[in-house]
Amino acid sequence: AQSVTQPDIHITVSEGASLELRCNYSYGATPYLFWYVQSPGQGLQLLLKYFSGDTLVQGIKGFEAEFKRSQSSFNLRKPSVHWSDAAEYFCAVGAPTGNQFYFGTGTSLTVIP
């Protein structure tokens, strides 16, 4: 069965520090992979997505993610975190055939000055 695991419920980082949010997926084939960000009281905004090709994908707001097939992972990274990055981050997997998306339980990011 398809599933997405985000092992870290909550992460705290200092402003200017690097960030890595973990995401592992379970899927029978190469899925479509996504990272979304949700600010408090807001909807979800797409940060980046991977469908195929280069395994390192760049997204908005300076985020990037790397697809590692051997580890079934799609970790999100940012070299220098800003206070405005404090939010909830969701990893998601979608079937290439469409119509079904599965979300992880989210990682809450706190940024301290």
Place this chain on the structure above:
Amino acid sequence: NAGVTQTPKFQVLKTGQSMTLQCAQDMNHEYMSWYRQDPGMGLRLIHYSVGAGITDQGEVPNGYNVSRSTTEDFPLRLLSAAPSQTSVYFCASEMGDTQYFGPGTRLTVL
């Protein structure tokens, strides 16, 4: 484009009441879906539609009905609200295998 819009933003219901959550998109996307978001559970798919007149169940469809009479609109109906349906509901439409989310409806069932 307004994107994906949802109304209302907030709603309080009593157990047993019915209501419809509205969702509309102006991007001419064929695929639309409804999710509920609960603490520690992420987003779970309730129902989805691949085009006007076609709907299907997602992971947690019980207690909810949907219809899709037009490409633009995809309302979600709660026929008899229960406290377990207290949640934040998100509507999304899809283009190019990427979903675009509305701002959400926060529903409380007393």
